[in-house]
Amino acid sequence: MPDEEVLEEGVLNPVKPEIQDPLLRALLADEPAATAPVAADTPQEKPQAIAPEADAVDCVVIGLGAGGAPLLARLAMAGLKVVALEAGPWHNPEKDFATDEKAQDFLFWNDERLAAGHDPLAMGKNNSGTGVGGSTLHYTAYTPRPLPDDLHLQRDFGKGEDWPLSYEELEPYYEEIEQFLGISGPTPYPWGPARRKGYPLAPLPLNSAAQLMVRGAEKLGIRTSPAANAALSARYYQEGIGWREACTNRGFCQAGCSNGAKASMDVTFIPLAVKHGADIRPNSFVTEIERDARGHITGVVYTQNGERKRQRCRHLFLCGGSVETPRLLLLNELALTSGQVGRNLMAHPGLQVWGTFADEVRPNKGIPGGLISQDTHRPQDADFAGGYLLQSIGVMPVTFAGQVARGRKLWGQPLRDYMRQYNHIAGINILGDCLPHADNFMELAEEKDARGLPKPRLHFTAQENEQRMNAHAEKIMRGIWEAAGATDIWAFQRYAHVIGTARMGRSGDDAVVDAKGRAFDVPNLYISDNSTFPSALSVNPALTIMALSLRTADKFLEQQQRRDA
Amino acid sequence: MPVPEYPSGTVRALLNTAHVSEATRAALQARLDAPATYAPQLLAPETYALLEAVAARLFPQPDRADEPIPLAPAVDQRLAEGRADGWRYDALPPDREAYRLGLGGIQEIAQAMFQADFIGLKAVQQDAVLRTLADGHPPGATWATLDAGRFFEELLAELTETYYAHPLAQEEIGYVGMADLPAWTKIGLNEKEDREVAMGE
Secondary structure, three states: OOHHHOEOOEEEOOOOOOOOOHHHHHHHOOOOOOOOOOHHHOHHHOOOOOOOOOOOEEEEEEOOOOOOHHHHHHHHHOOOOEEEEOOOOOOOHHHHOOOOOHHHHHHEOOOOEEEEOOOOOOOHHHOOEOOOOHHHHOOOOEOOOOOHHHHEHHHHHOOOOEOOOOHHHHHHHHHHHHHHHOOEOOOOOOOOOOOOOOOOEOOOOOOHHHHHHHHHHHHHOOOOEEOOEOEOOOOEEEOOOEEEOOOOOOOOHHHOOOOOOEOOHHHOHHHHHHHOOOEEEOOEEEEEEEEOOOOOEEEEEEEEOOEEEEEEEEEEEEOOHHHHHHHHHHHOOOOOOOOOOOOOOEEEEOOEEEEEOOOOOOOOOOOOOOEEEOOOOOOOOOOOOOOEEEEEEOOOHHHHHHHHHHHHOOOOHHHHHHHOOHHHEEEEEEEEOOOOOOOOEEEEEEEEOOOOOEEEEEEOOOOHHHHHHHHHHHHHHHHHHHHHOOEEEEEEOOEEEEEOOOOEOOOOOOOOEOOOOEEOOOOOEEEOOHHHOOOOOOOOOHHHHHHHHHHHHHHHHHHHHHHHO | OOOOOOOOOHHHHHHOOOOOOHHHHHHHHHHHOOOOOOOOOOOOHHHHHHHHHHHHHHOOOHHHOOOOOOOHHHHHHHHHHOOOOOEEEOOOOOHHHHHHHHHHHHHHHHHHHHOOOHHHOOHHHHHHHHHHHHOOOOOOOHHHHOOHHHHHHHHHHHHHHHHHOOHHHHHHOOOOOOOOOOOOOOOOOOOOOOOOOOOOO
């Protein structure tokens, strides 16, 4: 970004929340829309014959992570009466969040899920959050955009699925979110198409692992760049929210940010939603989704602090993530005609390579994912479909120790000796695409949880494509670490985000929702989270979840506008 | 590279400074202040004693012979409260059952290998039992139905995470990340703040 925009005291962000959709913009400005089409094309959305009950709200949103919070803000800003039900509590990070991994366990979705298949997926702190802000409370804030061909694996490789929408349709939303969240990143960005706007803030400083990866990659001719991270490299002002402070390099993103520098939903879209009248109800666990005789949703039943409650609504937005969203659909026998709910479960290959350096690393400091390379997005010598990104990684001690125990199977004195090298350890990992496969799915188990509900069981087995990608990536990462001077190099097999259990598509024959996020089976049900991804993408999902969330809100509001016209 | 040695007392000295937040201090101090004796709430006394003996070999602490970092209480407490960490290998039964079965299975291995209880074995024999378990195909009826490799992995991971959450274990590895106020400014290679501990001689 141009230097003159960086002020001594921080950055005053002049960008207003940009509304991409002209109809919504008109709505917000309270002006008549220029081109409101007639309602004829949307017969399901005709005004309901029965007057809604007095306590019905326009929209209920279930889940306040990256899928629920952006659309909640958008709907509230459009003047709709919205209620958000979040299973977890509403925290005060500044006061409550400790710089201690164990003490922060409350951030994770700790209800037990059963991990089956040849490559059982670690859940909990690996990928699942709870609380107002959802998994963004513990995401690493790594926010690269997908590259346009990520959405066209089928077209380019004859494998996987194409998205029913293009990168160009998502691009304005990526730009809006990057500006709104205050993403720190390189301008220009070295990979992908030219961008209309650069990142609003300069990249965060490179920590030791990032510097080591630069050293190794340079020797191998692999291009690297400071990564895009949704954490502030300078103070940042956002209309409707106020000032957020710069990142203090705590390196504890995955255990919760205590100063609001990381753009989790609780310090960005949620305060914006609250300012515009959204009603946030924490500790509210939804169990039932009620319908009328036509199959339209009329409300939800939830438990809040031990009390069973009902909230009627005209529209429901289900944003519970790739496990709880299909679980709610299966429990309620809702939107199941495509047969795809729970199917197409994907998980990002997240292979890590660790090494010991003579230099002092102190891997707990700095933004964990400081560096990126997307040179491996479509490797020339690939024997697999899709590709992956490379990322330097910092790590907190307890997380690292647990991985050493599981991955290296060290115990006794050798484990204690190896862990004494903690301050000299650095890692790299990949984030790779994953193809859907019939063997990989989520189902309801017989075994019940503390609430008396069936536990989810996730079947995952890495198939040939993922195995080949991992082998390719391990060779490259070992090469980078050797070139950087590492000794005692070892690889840890890991799979990250769970994706794709209620996929979007062009037809209700093989997809649960359409490109707007609207369920084919139920006209007043929308799904907004990573369960709708038709393919996994070769980048971290949070930015795209948020982009789809805003797009779903805009498409929904457009439809409402048409109906009212 | 040689195993680094860090001076002890470093984390404890930092805990009462303004570099550590209230919430962080509370979490770490509670672990330091945990009573030395613990009465098991869920596991039967003999099962708990066995767990302690196993933990003492997975994390031998000859340097803290009088006051080892306690590991078994965290397991018993968690099982008693029914807490989970969000997932479980489908191959394993629920955690309480897995621990009871698995610890019984360790006795079976000890009997098969040395015709004696695990607790009565010498350290080197106990290690041999645990190595047989870790290798995934131990003797004993328990292991016909309980996945030995997965059980050992889960047991080791839980004890490991308990150990390295303790301030004394964090001192041992030269970690002072808890002292993060007001900020880390020296985050590159071979850079450290004054409050970060240098390796001892």
